[in-house]
């Protein structure tokens with residue numbers, strides 16, 4: 001029987017699938033108890049039972065839609081009411097919104113910003129003060145390689161939202177540094193998950209070579225190591241790191257031209 005008296009707790013958003021689920025497993029394997037949130041309560045229940053059995057951890061689940069502006073406060077209150085102290089926060093929930101900006105209803109763009117940016121910022125704002133006070137905290141904001149490369153037409157706010165998370169994390173990491181609160185912007189490239197099924201782009205991304213994709217489990221393990229090591233920005237995988245470096249140092253006119261060509265081939269907005 002695992003000793004659960006002095007265990008730390010990680011809260012993970014978007015824990016019902018993909019990278020979030022893999023992160024839940026990694027934190028559990030490293031001895032954390034868990035608070036898991038997403039919209040699909042049935043999935044959270046099944047995952048909770050499975051992780052509790054396999055790792056002997058305590059798992060608290062909260063069904064919440066982060067497009068609802070009241071959700072971050074509700075999650076915070078729910079955790080407080082349950083007497084749980086959050087030591088690690090993983091802002092992972094996310095999705096893609098295909099299509100041209102002008103062709104997409106504002107309500108969809110508004111909800112997208114709420115999930116991808118505002119909820120992330122609010123959850124960090126609510127949970128980080130306690131971490132600072134206690135002198136221990138770990139925050140992972142799941143951004144993307146998309147936040148580091150020039151962006152193309154369509155999926156308009158996706159790259160912008162991830163670029164914001166990277167800058168936000170860099171700044172927050174410096175704020176947390178004197179208090180042993182590590183903040184990491186995680187930048188995966190293409191990763192096997194439900195992401196492209198949810199946004200309907202699976203047939204297009206399936207045409208990409210397999211070497212461009214990583215497994216969610218590997219991405220999650222690297223994320224855990226990066227935040228524990230205090231890296232403020234971490235790009236997963238050698239290929240993605242090479243792309244990030246190339247994009248940074250090559251002439252920008254060349255980079256933009258190449259990316260536009262690739263995007264036109266693989267993305268019908």
Ligand SMILES: NC(=O)c1ccc[n+]([C@@H]2O[C@H](COP(=O)([O-])OP(=O)(O)OC[C@H]3O[C@@H](n4cnc5c(N)ncnc54)[C@H](OP(=O)(O)O)[C@@H]3O)[C@@H](O)[C@H]2O)c1
Nearest residue numbers: 014016017018019038039040066093094190191193194195
């Ligand atoms: N897969 C990739 O290629 C890739 C690459 C770079 C970055 N990322 C980023 O990685 C993160 C995780 O994505 P993934 O690839 O693991 O995708 P996924 O398999 O589709 O998982 C997305 C998770 O987010 C949750 N979610 C979505 N909308 C939500 C909402 N409105 N409220 C609460 N939870 C919501 C989903 O749960 P419910 O549906 O149950 O709510 C699910 O648990 C995202 O931030 C994504 O942008 C992915």
